[in-house]
Amino acid sequence: MNRFSTNKEIRLPRPLRILPALFIAGFFVLFLVGPSFIGNIADEEQCKNLETTLRRDILQCYAVEGTYPPSLDYLEENYGFFYDTDKFYIDYIAIGSNIMPDVTIIPKTAGSH
Numbered sequence: 001m002n003r004f005s006t007n008k009e010i011r012l013p014r015p016l017r018i019l020p021a022l023f024i025a026g027f028f029v030l031f032l033v034g035p036s037f038i039g040n041i042a043d044e045e046q047c048k049n050l051e052t053t054l055r056r057d058i059l060q061c062y063a064v065e066g067t068y069p070p071s072l073d074y075l076e077e078n079y080g081f082f083y084d085t086d087k088f089y090i091d092y093i094a095i096g097s098n099i100m101p102d103v104t105i106i107p108k109t110a111g112s113h
Helices: 019-065 072-079
Strands: 088-093 102-107
Touching: 019 072, 019 088, 019 102
Parallel strands: none
Antiparallel strands: 088 102
8 A cells, every 4th residue: 555645636616727828828918018018118218218318418608608509509509419310309499598498309110119
């Protein structure tokens, strides 16, 4: 007689039998949805970084020259500002040489920022 072997079959309750299938289905959904979610977060961060960089360059121009830059092209030529024109549109409205310009960054891709 073997004391350690049992002939009893271990059976999980019916609700617990579905857990492995639910786990696999959840993993599959995360695998499909995850990359687009991470991509959206990256696009939002890129937009925030672009705004921070642009404002920093505008203020640097004002600190060095005593006037705000008259255009976005001026910042690109004199301060090395650049951005991905395929991803973003920047609306730059210079109000005056001593008034901070109105800047709006608009993502060209849907669902961002």
